[in-house]
Amino acid sequence: YLPHQRIPLLHDSTVNNPINQLAQLGFLSSSPLRPTLAFSFETLETFRLLSNRCPRLSKQAFVKALCDSHQRLYSSTLRQQFSDIFDTYLSILRCVDRHVNISLSRDAPDWRIRHSCPACQNRLEVEGDLEYTIKLSLDGNNSLK
Numbered sequence: 001y002l003p004h005q006r007i008p009l010l011h012d013s014t015v016n017n018p019i020n021q022l023a024q025l026g027f028l029s030s031s032p033l034r035p036t037l038a039f040s041f042e043t044l045e046t047f048r049l050l051s052n053r054c055p056r057l058s059k060q061a062f063v064k065a066l067c068d069s070h071q072r073l074y075s076s077t078l079r080q081q082f083s084d085i086f087d088t089y090l091s092i093l094r095c096v097d098r099h100v101n102i103s104l105s106r107d108a109p110d111w112r113i114r115h116s117c118p119a120c121q122n123r124l125e126v127e128g129d130l131e132y133t134i135k136l137s138l139d140g141n142n143s144l145k
Helices: 018-025 041-053 059-069 076-103 111-115
Strands: 027-029 038-040
Touching: 018 027, 027 041, 027 076, 038 041, 038 076, 041 059, 041 076, 059 076
Parallel strands: none
Antiparallel strands: 027 038
């Protein structure tokens, strides 16, 4: 997201639309035909990581901070466009994850259960019998009082 930077899009025979050209340059736009605003993948990933660490961080606050850093007036339209672009970015990430899991044969419904190894229940074939098979600690939720 650079408000004053114009990105020239060339008519290239290998790339059939401006959205693909923007993606190759590292940007994602919400408009499929005539993009006027685009956010970089880096900006979108930064917001994703920040919102994972601080769920209270709103899109509005993030866009306002971007506007402040680029000395641009905030508008709710800008927040809506960012929201649309971010939703598209998350869809792309989910699609990529799904394709990776299929390629690695991780798409079975019980794959996680069969390949998980919780520390307290992991047993190696070469390991002898332990004195206790599992350790549990229950406090009746008294530690929260």
